[in-house]
Amino acid sequence: xxxxxxxxxxxxxxxxxxxxxxxxxxxxxxxxxxxxxxxxxxxxxxxxxxxxxxxxxxxxxxxxxxxxxxxxxxxxxxxxxxxxxxxxxxxxxxxxxxxxxxxxxxxxxxxxxxxxxxxxxxxxxxxxxxxxxxxxxxxxxxxxxxxxxxxxxxxxxxxxxxxxxxxxxxxxxxxxxxxxxxxxxxxxxxxxxxxxxxxxxxxxxxxxxxxxxxxxxxxxxxxxxxxxxxxxxxxxxxxxxx
Amino acid sequence: xxxxxxxxxxxxxxxxxxxxxxxxxxxxxxxxxxxxxxxxxxxxxxxxxxxxxxxxxxxxxxxxxxxxxxxxxxxxxxxxxxxxxxxxxxxxxxxxxxxxxxxxxxxxxxxxxxxxxxxxxxxxxxxxxxxxxxxxxxxxxxxxxxxxxxxxxxxxxxxxxxxxxxxxxxxxxxxxxxxxxxxxxxxxxxxxxxxxxxxxxxxxxxxxxxxxxxxxxxxxxxx
Numbered sequence: 001x002x003x004x005x006x007x008x009x010x011x012x013x014x015x016x017x018x019x020x021x022x023x024x025x026x027x028x029x030x031x032x033x034x035x036x037x038x039x040x041x042x043x044x045x046x047x048x049x050x051x052x053x054x055x056x057x058x059x060x061x062x063x064x065x066x067x068x069x070x071x072x073x074x075x076x077x078x079x080x081x082x083x084x085x086x087x088x089x090x091x092x093x094x095x096x097x098x099x100x101x102x103x104x105x106x107x108x109x110x111x112x113x114x115x116x117x118x119x120x121x122x123x124x125x126x127x128x129x130x131x132x133x134x135x136x137x138x139x140x141x142x143x144x145x146x147x148x149x150x151x152x153x154x155x156x157x158x159x160x161x162x163x164x165x166x167x168x169x170x171x172x173x174x175x176x177x178x179x180x181x182x183x184x185x186x187x188x189x190x191x192x193x194x195x196x197x198x199x200x201x202x203x204x205x206x207x208x209x210x211x212x213x214x215x216x217x218x219x220x221x222x223x224x225x226x227x228x229x230x231x232x233x234x235x236x237x238x239x240x241x242x
Numbered sequence: 243x244x245x246x247x248x249x250x251x252x253x254x255x256x257x258x259x260x261x262x263x264x265x266x267x268x269x270x271x272x273x274x275x276x277x278x279x280x281x282x283x284x285x286x287x288x289x290x291x292x293x294x295x296x297x298x299x300x301x302x303x304x305x306x307x308x309x310x311x312x313x314x315x316x317x318x319x320x321x322x323x324x325x326x327x328x329x330x331x332x333x334x335x336x337x338x339x340x341x342x343x344x345x346x347x348x349x350x351x352x353x354x355x356x357x358x359x360x361x362x363x364x365x366x367x368x369x370x371x372x373x374x375x376x377x378x379x380x381x382x383x384x385x386x387x388x389x390x391x392x393x394x395x396x397x398x399x400x401x402x403x404x405x406x407x408x409x410x411x412x413x414x415x416x417x418x419x420x421x422x423x424x425x426x427x428x429x430x431x432x433x434x435x436x437x438x439x440x441x442x443x444x445x446x447x448x449x450x451x452x453x454x455x456x457x458x459x460x461x462x463x464x465x
Contacts, residue, residue: 054347054380066336073342080335098321102309109311110295144295 006081007064009034012048014041015216016224018116018173019071020059025169026075028210029091030082034061042231072108075169094166107148107159108170115141119174119189122181123225124232135187139194145171146195153197157204164208172205172215179218180225250275251303253289255282257454259353259405260312261300262444267316267401269440271326275302313345316401329398337393344384344391345402351377352406359416360455361464371417375424382425389434396438404441407432411448412455 011027011034013020027034039048039058051060051067061068061077068077079093094101118141121134152159152167159167178189190198205211250268252275254261268275280289280299292301292308302309302318309318320329331337355377358370381403385391391399410421410432422429435441 063336068336068339068343070343070346073339073346076342077335077339080338098318099304099307099309101321102314102318105314105317106310109314 006032010037010062011035012037012039012051012060012062013058014039014224016176016221017058018177019057021173021176021214022071022169023059023061023074023078024214025164025173025210026078026093028213029093029164030078032078032082042227072105072112072170075166079166091163092165093160093169095160103152104159104166107145107152107167110141110144110148111167111170111174115145115171116174119177119181122185122187123228131185135185138187138189142189142195142198146198149197149201153201158201164205164210168201168205172202172211175202175206176216176218176221178202180221183218183222184225247303247306249305251278252276253278253280253286253292253299253301253303255280255299257446257451258299259409262405262408263312263401264300264302264315264319265444266404266440267319267329269444270329270396270401270438271319271323273319273323273326313349313402316345316398327395329392329401331392331395331397341392341398344381344399347384348381348399348403348406352403356406356409356413359413360459361462367416371419374413374417375419378421378425378428382428385427385431387427390431396435400435404432404435405445407435408445408448408451412452415452 009027009032011020011023013024013036015038024036037047039045041058044056048058048060049056051062052058052069055069057069059069059071059074061074063077063081068074075093083092094104115138118134118137122131122138125131125134148167149159153161156162158164159171164172181187181189188194190202192199206215250273252261252264252268254264254277256279265277278288280286282299285297289299289301290297292303293299293310296310298310300310300312300315302315304318304322309315316329319326330341351373355370355373359367359374362370384399388394390396391403410429414420421432436445
């Protein structure tokens with residue numbers, strides 16, 4: 001049994017948060033059942049504030065009452081605690097060899113440092129020029145990842161090889177947001193013409209059991225983006241009024 | 243293509259706290275390596291080849307294969323050389339997660355806020371000063387009563403943060419505050435770390451760092 005004797009697991013998340021999606025998928029890949037607690041980030045609850053006092057963000061994994069924060073820290077924690085678990089072959093999220101692990105960590109960090117901010121920049125932009133600039137950065141990042149896929153996958157289905165791995169989780173959680181950006185701005189972040197490897201990978205990723213269970217539809221991301229935009233506009237107006 | 247160079251090489255820049263993390267880690271682990279100082283104004287073929295994505299230091303080359311990003315390098319050293327003293331506590335996933343969280347916190351907060359302290363003036367500088375004090379207090383909270391972030395062992399977070407202790411003097415001067423006053427336990431930790439050979443041999447004197455910032459300011463046209 002996957003989590004016998006491994007204790008009580010709770011996850012504080014948001015359905016569309018790519019970071020929470022990573023954590024949820026990692027648990028799902030390991031066959032770990034957890035109590036999922038959807039958070040309202042506009043009115044943060046007591047448990048969230050107590051469990052992540054430093055950043056006050058999701059996801060937070062609470063294992064036997066002890067909180068773990070930051071999505072990639074959580075994914076590595078899950079990989080280490082439920083090392084031998086899972087419902088298929090190759091359920092290790094990070095590969096065993098040190099160099100492979102370093103490469104996986106590098107690309108996950110790249111996604112967080114370069115791709116995610118640029119993608120969110122498309123949402124946040126208040127002028128066409130600013131949006132175009134962020135779109136350009138996003139496309140550049142995705143181009144790098146297309147090359148990375150060729151190197152990491154070594155002809156197999158995922159960055160992690162035959163099964164979903166660390167970089168797959170790090171990038172796959174953004175797919176609903178790629179969809180949202182397509183709906184809202186007509187921008188195709190990955191497509192068969194420009195990033196054929198990633199386009200094919202995205203389909204395979206979406207077909208996995210874990211993705212089917214956890215990834216929301218793009219329109220959920222669109223809905224949330226609109227809430228965020230309203231929030232940013234209000235915050236900017238309040239700041240300007242000072 | 244010539245045979246890949248065996249062993250460890252570090253592409254680095256003398257004052258970089260990120261590079262110093264790697265130097266200190268290898269010293270703690272007793273690992274020999276070749277130090278290759280880089281000219282960041284005129285990047286070498288080797289650097290550009292080894293880190294084509296970011297073109298930054300530090301880069302660790304192990305038998306010619308590059309590992310980039312300082313915290314990734316630290317974890318690589320732990321995993322590739324498992325018989326050396328571990329930076330991340332072995333066999334304790336929760337402690338490892340806490341260490342990764344705090345090292346990530348240092349990465350996200352300290353250098354950027356510090357840069358704003360010496361680059362900006364007026365209101366934005368005051369903001370940066372307030373933030374830096376907050377950051378130092380938060381890190382002091384994480385340290386608690388322990389001798390090191392790693393507990394009794396000088397570990398991952400200690401290595402990640404200790405190079406910035408050479409920048410404390412500069413933060414104090416630009417921010418007009420005293421680390422010993424706002425975060426006394428952190429100041430004591432810095433002194434304790436400074437007594438370790440790996441740290442003493444691999445950090446530059448705070449006055450040198452202050453001088454370096456002066457040079458940077460001129461370069462960026464910040465008066």
